[in-house]
Amino acid sequence: MHYINKVSITANIAKIEERIQKACVSAGRKREEIILMGVSKFVPAAGIEEAAGAGICYFGESRVQEAAEKLDGFKDKFSNVKLHMIGSLQRNKAKIAAVFFDNIQSVDRLELVAELAKYVQNREKPLEVLLELRTGEESKSGFTDFNALCKAAEKVLNIQNIKPAGLMTMAPFFNDMSNPDSIKLVRSSFRQLVKAQKELEKHFPSGENGNWHCLSMGMSNDFEIAIEEGSTMLRIGSLIFKD
Numbered sequence: 107m108h109y110i111n112k113v114s115i116t117a118n119i120a121k122i123e124e125r126i127q128k129a130c131v132s133a134g135r136k137r138e139e140i141i142l143m144g145v146s147k148f149v150p151a152a153g154i155e156e157a158a159g160a161g162i163c164y165f166g167e168s169r170v171q172e173a174a175e176k177l178d179g180f181k182d183k184f185s186n187v188k189l190h191m192i193g194s195l196q197r198n199k200a201k202i203a204a205v206f207f208d209n210i211q212s213v214d215r216l217e218l219v220a221e222l223a224k225y226v227q228n229r230e231k232p233l234e235v236l237l238e239l240r241t242g243e244e245s246k247s248g249f250t251d252f253n254a255l256c257k258a259a260e261k262v263l264n265i266q267n268i269k270p271a272g273l274m275t276m277a278p279f280f281n282d283m284s285n286p287d288s289i290k291l292v293r294s295s296f297r298q299l300v301k302a303q304k305e306l307e308k309h310f311p312s313g314e315n316g317n318w319h320c321l322s323m324g325m326s327n328d329f330e331i332a333i334e335e336g337s338t339m340l341r342i343g344s345l346i347f348k349d
């Protein structure tokens with residue numbers, strides 16, 4: 107991904123903001139219900155700082171090492187910024203991730219929960235996690251069914267200093283989003299996440315140990331559909347950082 111200048115990043119954010127507001131109006135939703143996250147994988151720290159200056163408070167990274175190196179000290183400058191891990195997390199990176207990130211959105215297996223649990227004890231604030239659900243056929247990451255999701259939910263709720271905050275998914279990717287069939291599949295993916303959220307809420311009502319409020323869904327090419335379907339966090343990379 108090429109780093110572009112400040113004017114473009116700021117202008118890109120303004121354009122997306124306009125689209126988000128339009129989508130909110132037509133979906134009858136409030137803009138404040140939705141967080142715009144900047145997905146800053148492969149973006150140098152200077153680009154991230156510029157996006158933060160333009161009002162982005164959440165950043166998503168997909169590689170632990172890259173994030174920890176380029177964002178070392180970043181929080182001192184931008185104390186209100188939250189850093190989320192959104193990419194597939196290998197077990198041998200869990201130790202750094204558990205200390206460095208505010209939230210790990212890509213929790214997709216029980217083994218990973220157990221590994222993270224080993225390293226969260228000294229955190230000031232609990233490590234937030236989202237459980238990732240696989241909702242598209244080609245997708246490789248995420249819990250594959252509701253049963254597995256329930257087991258993970260039970261586990262994260264019972265670990266000191268880990269706090270579930272919701273669910274995440276990636277819809278299948280289509281180049282051509284004007285095709286009604288693509289839209290249908292993407293929509294179905296988001297609906298599965300909403301359904302899982304409702305079921306989880308029944309089994310494990312939100313409380314002090316955690317909740318299922320966050321629905322992290324919607325990327326550059328499908329975020330308007332995600333807003334219609336109830337997203338509370340959009341993960342936008344290319345539309346912000348690419349020309």
Ligand SMILES: *Cc1c(COP(=O)(O)O)cnc(C)c1O
Binds near residue numbers: 192
């Ligand atoms: C890269 C990435 C995004 C952002 O994708 P864009 O299409 O560039 O907006 C969102 N979520 C995850 C998990 C990603 O890996």
